[in-house]
Amino acid sequence: MFELKAREGLARLGKFTHNNHTIITPNIAVVVNPNKQIIPPKELENEFGVDLIITNAYIIKNSKKPIKNLHEFYKFSGLIYTDSGTYQMYSKGEVGITNEETLRIQKELGSDIITPLDVFTLPSDSKLDALRKLIETNKRIKNSLTQNMVAPIQGGIHLDLRKKACKELSKINPLIYAIGGIVPLMNAYDFKRLTEIVLACKQNLPSNVPVHAFGAGHPIIFSLLALLGIDLFDSASYALFAREGRYLTEYGTKKINEMQFLPCNCKICASHTIKELQNDFSLLARHNLYVIMREIKLIREAIHEHKLFDLVSSRIRAHPSLYYAYKWLLEQAPFMDSDPVTKHSAFFWTGPLSDLRPELLRAKARLKELGFKKVPRPLKLMYPFGQSEGIKFNYSKKKYNDLETLRLLADYQLGKGAGKTLFPERTRIVYTRNRRINKAFLDNELLCVLRASDGHIILHKAGAMRIKKFLKKVEVNKEVAQFPKSGKSVFAKHVVKASPGIIPCMEVLVTCNNMPIAVGESLLNSKEMKEFKSGVAVQVREGL
Numbered sequence: 001m002f003e004l005k006a007r008e009g010l011a012r013l014g015k016f017t018h019n020n021h022t023i024i025t026p027n028i029a030v031v032v033n034p035n036k037q038i039i040p041p042k043e044l045e046n047e048f049g050v051d052l053i054i055t056n057a058y059i060i061k062n063s064k065k066p067i068k069n070l071h072e073f074y075k076f077s078g079l080i081y082t083d084s085g086t087y088q089m090y091s092k093g094e095v096g097i098t099n100e101e102t103l104r105i106q107k108e109l110g111s112d113i114i115t116p117l118d119v120f121t122l123p124s125d126s127k128l129d130a131l132r133k134l135i136e137t138n139k140r141i142k143n144s145l146t147q148n149m150v151a152p153i154q155g156g157i158h159l160d161l162r163k164k165a166c167k168e169l170s171k172i173n174p175l176i177y178a179i180g181g182i183v184p185l186m187n188a189y190d191f192k193r194l195t196e197i198v199l200a201c202k203q204n205l206p207s208n209v210p211v212h213a214f215g216a217g218h219p220i221i222f223s224l225l226a227l228l229g230i231d232l233f234d235s236a237s238y239a240l241f242a243r244e245g246r247y248l249t250e251y252g253t254k255k256i257n258e259m260q261f262l263p264c265n266c267k268i269c270a271s272h273t274i275k276e277l278q279n280d281f282s283l284l285a286r287h288n289l290y291v292i293m294r295e296i297k298l299i300r301e302a303i304h305e306h307k308l309f310d311l312v313s314s315r316i317r318a319h320p321s322l323y324y325a326y327k328w329l330l331e332q333a334p335f336m337d338s339d340p341v342t343k344h345s346a347f348f349w350t351g352p353l354s355d356l357r358p359e360l361l362r363a364k365a366r367l368k369e370l371g372f373k374k375v376p377r378p379l380k381l382m383y384p385f386g387q388s389e390g391i392k393f394n395y396s397k398k399k400y401n402d403l404e405t406l407r408l409l410a411d412y413q414l415g416k417g418a419g420k421t422l423f424p425e426r427t428r429i430v431y432t433r434n435r436r437i438n439k440a441f442l443d444n445e446l447l448c449v450l451r452a453s454d455g456h457i458i459l460h461k462a463g464a465m466r467i468k469k470f471l472k473k474v475e476v477n478k479e480v481a482q483f484p485k486s487g488k489s490v491f492a493k494h495v496v497k498a499s500p501g502i503i504p505c506m507e508v509l510v511t512c513n514n515m516p517i518a519v520g521e522s523l524l525n526s527k528e529m530k531e532f533k534s535g536v537a538v539q540v541r542e543g544l
């Protein structure tokens with residue numbers, strides 16, 4: 001079960017529940033090797049806050065230690081994910097396990113999340129080879145699908161093949177989708193191609209299943225991948241890098257032997273000297289993991305605060321390839337259906353790339369639709385105009401009285417003509433102590449509240465009924481109609497139909513048999529409302 005709690009760009013802060021465990025996404029599956037437990041799983045859980053580990057069926061098969069049950073062996077109470085051995089077979093060039101064998105081993109071990117043996121596709125594979133591998137991978141997935149299985153997406157660097165893989169696998173219902181075959185691109189710093197592939201996959205997969213970027217374990221790439229809608233990462237990098245004497249930071253990897261200072265204040269760096277880290281890779285591994293976990297938490301908080309674009313735009317400065325990948329991504333404008341129409345945090349303009357962010361693209365498009373060349377002054381009240389730093393909007397000189405102001409805000413937010421319909425001449429405006437517009441009434445009935453934080457018109461019963469034709473509709477099942485009518489939220493599983501063009505944080509009308517029954521704010525977009533089976537779709541404000 002997967003539900004969304006907050007979002008920005010294509011990023012999602014989610015809650016994933018499986019086998020009686022609930023974890024927050026984005027999350028990272030920390031790789032654990034049964035033969036070399038540098039950090040024991042119990043310590044991962046208690047010291048690092050890890051609630052998801054991943055271990056490998058292929059390594060376990062070849063391990064000398066007899067392992068019967070993963071939860072008992074690792075003494076780990078979180079979720080245990082198993083990988084099939086695909087990557088080991090690719091990196092070591094061995095053919096050591098079959099699909100049937102790896103799935104049987106994973107099931108017998110009591111793994112929570114099992115992975116079939118997909119066929120690793122190299123970036124250098126021709127389209128024909130990539131297609132053959134894709135067909136074989138999809139055949140294996142379909143033949144062995146169970147309810148706790150991952151569906152790996154192959155297709156190499158060929159975007160049409162990635163799309164084909166996603167379309168085919170959209171018809172089945174796996175626990176998780178995993179984008180495979182991307183490690184060589186990350187190792188080569190080919191982040192642009194990585195971005196193209198992830199975007200192509202995200203645009204062709206259902207929204208209600210978490211997506212894992214297989215092998216993405218360096219914190220330098222987490223925020224960009226999260227912005228693209230990746231929910232799960234995995235990392236062996238904390239240990240692999242430590243063995244090579246490499247010290248991870250959010251902006252790149254350093255050689256511990258060449259460092260003079262420890263630019264980190266994790267438990268390890270705060271209580272050890274650089275010499276101790278140079279001489280003990282288990283300390284280095286612990287530092288590396290602290291950095292990884294900190295970045296994951298930072299990303300979650302950034303999504304919650306609507307500050308992920310700011311985090312990404314600082315992280316991409318770490319390498320030109322990241323910068324160009326982000327620039328390419330913004331140029332595709334892929335966020336318009338999913339990025340909330342209003343945000344908790346002010347918009348910060350921090351350079352020319354900010355001009356390509358969805359908040360400004362949307363504002364420009366709205367002004368154009370309404371026929372404004374300059375920004376009408378009343379829009380200073382509304383997000384993002386009045387809630388921004390570092391950007392000068394070209395405001396017109398025209399003066400507006402308060403009724404005209406309200407009408408303009410309604411036209412901007414709800415569509416051309418909404419203002420006059422919602423606010424007739426006899427509208428009574430109520431002000432705050434500082435003479436800000438606060439509420440609007442008609443014949444003593446509350447039409448709306450003007451939210452101070454973003455200038456949005458928050459509709460109440462009388463207002464929603466007046467402009468129902470301007471509002472997008474969310475049709476619910478008639479068995480549950482009494483809940484929104486009494487002011488309770490609409491759950492995604494009860495949505496029968498949703499108008500196209502619903503974006504998170506929009507005012508929407510809840511209907512039943514096409515009759516309005518409630519007004520509220522959308523938390524999901526139209527596609528998600530149809531696809532999600534759990535979580536809230538509309539936060540209802542008032543029944544009608």
Ligand SMILES: [Zn+2]
Pocket residue numbers: 264265266267268269270287288290
């Ligand atoms: Zn540290």
